[in-house]
Amino acid sequence: MDTEVKLEALAADARFDVCGWTGIPVSSPSPMRFIHRAALPGGGCVSLFKVLLTNVCINDCVYCVNQVARDKPRYSFQPDELAKVFMELHRKRLVQGLFLTSGIGTNPSRTMEQMIKTVEILRHRYEFSGYIHLKMLPGASFDCIEAGCRLANRVSVNIEAPTVQHLARLSTRKDLYQGILEPMQWVKRLKAKDESLVPSGQTTQFVVGAAGETDRDILRTTEALYHDISLRRAYFSAFHPIPGTRLEEARPTPPRRENRLYQADWLLRVYGFPYQEVELALGDRGNLSLSQNPKLVIARKQPWLFPVDINKASYEELLRVPGIGPTSAQRIVQARKEHSIYALSQLRKMRVVVKQAAPYIWFQGMLTWEREKQLSFLPELEEETEPEPTLAGAVG
């Protein structure tokens, strides 16, 4: 079998696993279409070669391009072959790291052994010391999980759905507790024993909207995973129907829903809002508003917290103001040590989205937005919104 043919198929099928934002469109010419961009925790980003070891799968996940019943050509890489392909891309400086995932060929542990062998060849034969994100297959043995943790920078087990009931709608073969949560716990325990393992931590991914779950279901489980498993982060992937699957006629999930989940997750994970506060963003049916960002909804439901005094508010109080994020809150706290703040134009320089923040803040001598413009302190501004979190923030 021609390696190029396998590469085309197995890289294309890997696009459903999220590991960061896809900077390169799928229609780009080969080999660029195999490359995905992921953000680094300390800034900057890395180019990852994202690929499946095999698109053969014994599972029947109803949304998946590789489910067993789907009539399509099936391919598999040999570990040697895949390691060689990666090293060629790496030597050409097209990629800096690998994201290796897979269908479940015969059984989870056997396929994982092949994935681990691939990574061992990279680490030992080719002495590749760069970034590797290894997908752990649901149902794989403890030995496989441990071996993967010893080789990879980051590992992940995809949870796909937030509860047993929702997962049962997606797959007859996946077991939330034994197949998914138990391996996550193993990773946590291994890391607790040896801190040097999986330095970029473990992540997971939800398919959003395929199982009729609400945003509350997803956020509750996400919060529990942050708390109980020390999950580094969750990814959310809006469901898209795929021809030839049981859900081919189902309606796609609006990308805006995925984006709102990232924003709510950002409040939990980066802003440190307690879950009970993030829940305020949910409507009667347990979903986030598609038209308003969750932080704005939360602020409107807690009017007694505002306006906050910019010159006196704590960092946590500042963080609750729409238009003020962690960076701008820190800048405000820092600037106050040297001088007081008296104008919106000062806040704008600290990266505050003043159009959003103005109704929620107050300071001595504060000039209104309109007055500042009249006095020409500020240039005419284009429409602004609080910077929206993207998949950036941690490497795939």
Ligand code: SF4
């Ligand atoms: S386990 Fe499910 S989601 Fe993963 S490749 Fe197989 S069918 Fe697709």
